[in-house]
Amino acid sequence: MNYTIYFSKIKAALLISTLLLSYCFYGQGNVANEMESSMVKTHEDKDLQWGPCPSFMPEGCTIAVLHGDPSKKNVDVFFKVPANYEIPAHWHNSAERMVLVSGELRVTYEGEKEQIMKVGSYAYGPTTKSHTAKCGSKDPCVLFIAFEEPLDAFPIKLK
Known part of the structure; x- marks a missing residue:
């Protein structure tokens, strides 16, 4: 019998067993x-914690974090403004994926025509592209927004 090959097979079997056990106990178990x-969640849930928007936004704007950490990638929020509210020109380092949950929102991205979002409308906002918006006159506007990058917003000074 060739003991070198025999012991090599035992070593390989032990290594595989150790790796499988490690995965079971440390990998899958921890996951x-x-x-x-x-x-x-809905935008009307009583346990939502609404906080202020960035300081350049007029009073009345609030944000509720739904999932994630605003200082890290992949955060989901509800963004709420009163009826007749004008959202000033601004941009984000992150792309935005949005669904209008309440109200009617007129959105204009730099160099594009105004678009009207109605409840259930989906919108995509490209990274660093400035935009403005205005909530309709009937109901407050609530947007669900999924940010890919940490949450930020930078005002644009219009001429």
Whole structure:
């Protein structure tokens, strides 16, 4: 019997067993323990914590973080403004994926025609592209926004 080949096969089997056990105990086990809970929220939930918008936004604008950390990638928020509210020109380092949850919102991106969002409308806002918006006169506007990058907003001084 060739003991070198025999012991090499035993070493390989032990290594594979160790790797599988490590995955089971440290990989999969930790992932299972760290799994997030699912969630369903509406913009009217009483437990939402609404906070202020950036200081360049007029009074009445609020944001509620739904998921994630605003200082890190992939954060989801509700953005709420009163009826007749004008959102000043601004831009973000992140692309925005938005769905209008309440109200009617007129949105204008730099160099583009105004677009009207109605409840259920989806919109995509490109990275660093400045935009303005105005909420309609009937109801407050609430947008669900998914930011790919950390949440930020920078005002644009219009001429």
